[in-house]
Amino acid sequence: MLEVTIIYGFINSIILALIALGFSLTFGISGVSNFAYGAMYIMAGYAVWIMINLIGLPFPVAAILAVIFTALFGLALYRLVLLRVRGMVISEVIATFGVGLAILELFRYLGFTGFEYTLPVFTDGSLMIGDTYIDHQRLWIVGIGISLALGLYLFTRYTKTGLAFRGIAQDEQTALSLGINSDRVAGLSVAFGSGLAAIAAILILPRGTISVNEGYDVLINAMAVCIIGGLGSTVGVIVASFMIGYAQMITDAFSGPHWKMIVSLVAILIILLVKPSGLFGKQKELEERI
């Protein structure tokens, strides 16, 4: 019992981190809170499904195309919508939430509901760790999740674009006076965040069916992790994912699954009362944000 909680808590935490990483990255760099994030996640899932089942592409090709497509969609969202309201936080939230709502409800309207909308797993099969069964897909999630987080860390510190990300996250005007085109980099950050949402979707969605409602859940989970960890902090995202991930599993194990959803909501309430900027929030001076 304890073993199951520990192992599945770990997997659950990585899933939460995967979901929140893109949302947090975009906010950390360009200050844009992308509330269409959950919709992009679901859109990527349906895109893969459509490419496999209606167009007949093989899964790996469909997956890669979906990531690229979602990233381009993010870029378009920035250039066509966000550019005009940049810096006005409420307008950004309303605009992106509106776009997200439109996407999700469009899928519902087009009849994308039902049990046939599923994505294939990467590899079939399962593994025993001690007395606990783990299917391969969950191992993929853990492996890719950890390498993505590490890759992002290295990317933001050792590549030109990554360093430019860190620059405009800290001081846009200074970055601009050094020749870093802040509009282009901010657009890239939204595209990156959207691409990460697509990767998360392709990894996580095979565990169940793709449903429109999950788009809202993903947004809530991403926000919960980011609020608790502190918006824009990658360290915060990881710490908060593990806190919520294990709290959910422990609640699930000891008081039943129907209490699980409440955990993240209660955690949000507590953190807003005790430390509104989150555990690693940027309000804390000189804080690592990316």
Next chain:
Amino acid sequence: MLQISNLMVFYENALALNDFSMKVEKGQIVAVIGSNSAGKTTLMNTVSGLIIDTKIKEQRKGGERITLYGKIVFDGKDITELHPSERVKEGLVLCRERHPIFPESDLVENLRIAGYLRKRSEVSSTIEYVFDLFPTLLRLKTRKAGFLSGGEQQMLTIGMALMVKPKLLLLDEPLLGLSPIMQKTLVDAILKIRKEAGLTIVVTEQFARPILPVIDHGYVVENGMLSLDGPGLELMENPEVKAAYFGV
């Protein structure tokens, strides 16, 4: 190298620069002297193009509060409407006032971010040049830039601008709030940069004493208008300049 003609800048109805013209020849150090709100920073932001960026951002949101007239020619090219990031590519780099740095990155990372436009090999050789110029920075390599002192941050700011390999360096009040010793270090560094890297430098200052002796030409700005100009030594002897900008 830089020719500014009849520049006028309005912030809504307020006139920040009024019919301002100046000229900078290659290899010169030119100073713009003026008190608070004389228009020095507006001039720097207009020449570097940051004001264009602000203007574009306001236009997108549906407002238009900044108006520009006049012409700026750099290296024989009209750059009046050019985006700031394009101007940097042309070799025109501004160090904004109050030593803006990236506070959460360490010192070396600040320099590496500043080397965005340069090749990897150029970045490491220029970092070495910056440490040559400011040996003090060497032992602070891994310190977060936000924890550096004002003087150290100013050195870093200049170092970051050098990473871009500019042709013309604009320094907006580099000596602001620094001790006389630190001011001398920076003035020496400015002279050294011109000599070694062959840079042209425009520097703005409120307090003229430390900078006037080393400049080729100076412009005195009052209320956005040019009140007088001349070679540095000539300005030093001018009683009005002495009274207003020498603190005597």
